[in-house]
Amino acid sequence: MQNLNRRTTLKLMGMGAALLAAGGRGWAQQAPTADQLVKGKHPKLIVLSQRPVVMETPYDLLVSQPEKTPKEILYIRNNVDLPGYNTVEGASAQGWKVEVGGLVDKPFSFEVSELFALPQAEVTMVLQCSGNGRTLYNPRPSGNPWQRGGVGNVTFRGVRLKDFLAAKGVKPSEKALFITAHASRQGNAPEFVRSVPIHALEHALLALSMNGEPLPAVHGGPVRLVFPGYFGVNNVKWVEKIEFTEGENTTAEQVPRYRVPVIPNTHLPFLPQEPGQRYPYNLQNSRSNWLVTLNSFIFAPLEGQTVEGPYVRVEGVAFNDGIVPIVSVEVSTNGGRTWHQAQLATQGKTFAWVRWRATLYLRPGQHEIMARAWDAAGRSQPLDGNIAWNERGYEYSGVMRVKFTVA
């Protein structure tokens, strides 16, 4: 908060604000496009909400960049906007302070500008909203109507939180079971706070750059606390306070939002719900959207496409929480009766998505292809994603199906 007043390069007059101001002149009646709301975004991003800004990557754009998702097309999910930060350009680090406290032996604060001089680490990781795929649930849960474009594969670079604490000679207490990060906000805007299990400290990064460029302001610049392997919501943009805590924070983004029902103290990933049923979320009967659920996507062919046969190249990506490797992706063209092994581009543990491909021999006509990933922990994806139906529509990971035609 006090940070905000001191910031020098605050561009309060983003394109979004300009549009609103132009309302009286008539042309704001048309819904603003993504590039009008956030400077530098691709105009074809699908605007799910103007305020706070929420936009998803159309699937054809997502698959056009199968290595890395460029900042121009990466989805945006704000629960709370930070005025002036609606641009893909970097944000000034000058005067931005971060406090570190809670259950640590020596609370301290630092200036983001000090981080640039320290050893940097890099991680390529999937950034995915836990609401991604929500529209595939039936009946449709509440919340932003994400299709499959609330996801990207990006490289963050910055200072490892663990190394930074060690360099400062600061130790979290053994009583600290969670890391709780608070975002900067303006005025009396609601707080954005998230808690993740202390295990996440292992790979936590104070990110200063993304895809080799200054971290875009809209994606959390000048500094974002990223937790590789954790769902989007946990990666707190514009971080200004990091606390080590005994319990989870209890603001709305921690409970009741961003959780799925569970049976406490069991290893069932979620408690199946009667679709349409309500659930009394609390800290005990539900689990926060933390580790990324194993998932896979078909990048080609696309739904409705006509492709040349009889040899058809099928490809896509698969990812999990990075704790164990993805070991296989299989594809089926007969509704799951038989499966063919796809080839994986890389082996081993990774927080990034892993590309896969297979070549199938297919007769002319209509086909439906399914893809399913497995990891070394034996985890896979439900054939019917609706088994994980939950009131708020989180963590969809059902096997993807694509209908296409072979010429």
Ligand SMILES: Nc1nc2c(c(=O)[nH]1)N[C@H]1C(S)=C(S)[C@@H](COP(=O)(O)O)O[C@H]1N2
């Ligand atoms: N400060 C702050 N951090 C935040 C959010 C937010 O509203 N404010 N939204 C979270 C959610 S729900 C997601 S999915 C990701 C989206 O990251 P992106 O906007 O950089 O794509 O940011 C997370 N971090």
Ligand SMILES: [Mo]
């Ligand atoms: Mo999200």
